[in-house]
Amino acid sequence: MNLPADLKVSVRRDVDLSKYCTMRIGGPARFFAEPRTEDELVELVQFAREEAVPFFILGKGSNVVFADEGYAGLVITLIHFNDQDIRINPTTHEVAASSGVHLYRLALACRDAGLSGTEFLSGIPGTVGGAVMMNAGFSRFAGQMNEIGDLVREIRVLDEAGQRQTLERSRLDFSYRHSGLEGKIILEAVLQLVRRDSAAVDAEIRANFDYRNEEQDLKHPSSGSIFKNPPKPLPSAGRLIDGLGLKETREGGMLVSPRHANYFINAGHATCEDLSRLIKRIQKTVFNEKGILLEPEVRIIRA
């Protein structure tokens, strides 16, 4: 298929998707684009719809893995999409962040403005759009969970018909790792924060990083937690896997991390098939031994 010559944004062919996913696996994208502005994004989506080319919206790729065969459509990464665009209202303490903004940058901007609420996001290696879609969450305290959905006042999206829409909080339906936004493209989120001394916010960010460095496997390529945690009072996925002695279980180049049993790591040259086999093997063992079916949090994209 020929690409229209007048597209504002360049579309590349056969781009290696492993470079755009933190697990560092996956084949090539047939088409690949990195829009920086809303106009560029809208044009790309229109082109894909008109030509009936399937498309996939990618943030930082920290919760996504593509199949070894790659993606037979257009991958649109938003890592450069308005990635500097953070607007803070010092009176209402609302923060509007474009979906391409990295969570770490967002947390630091809020800290500098003396606003609290996003500290827990600072160590999650994703974008605002990916975090809202996944309702990303973290807490270093057992029994507590902070989720980005709790902060959201409204979001701006491109809906399934390609129309811009603002969705207010009352129309949103966040739950554990679920936003109800499938099919929509998140353009921007407005978060409600509260005033707090910058030094206290900074201390909280540092404490979260210290905890993550201590508890998680951050030295190897991974997608963070592979499975969602089963509902309380069941043990966490990590505890279940660890309790069955499954750390370091291996399929090809994919390994259950020796540090954190819910992290699978690419120990070198792993494939998506290795990951799929390891997921099934761990699911089967946990189900046979404990009667609990672990549900993947990582999204494996095949097309």
Ligand SMILES: Cc1cc2nc3c(=O)[nH]c(=O)nc-3n(C[C@H](O)[C@H](O)[C@H](O)COP(=O)(O)OP(=O)(O)OC[C@H]3O[C@@H](n4cnc5c(N)ncnc54)[C@H](O)[C@@H]3O)c2cc1C
């Ligand atoms: C080391 C490590 C630690 C992690 N720790 C945590 C943690 O503590 N808590 C947690 O919740 N997660 C964690 N994760 C998982 C991941 O970082 C989060 O889910 C993150 O929010 C994903 O953001 P992303 O930009 O990478 O999204 P991606 O992985 O690129 O995409 C995730 C999903 O969102 C969709 N998407 C992305 N952007 C948009 C958009 N603008 N509009 C519509 N859809 C979009 C994609 O299509 C995909 O379905 C961790 C991952 C790693 C590698």
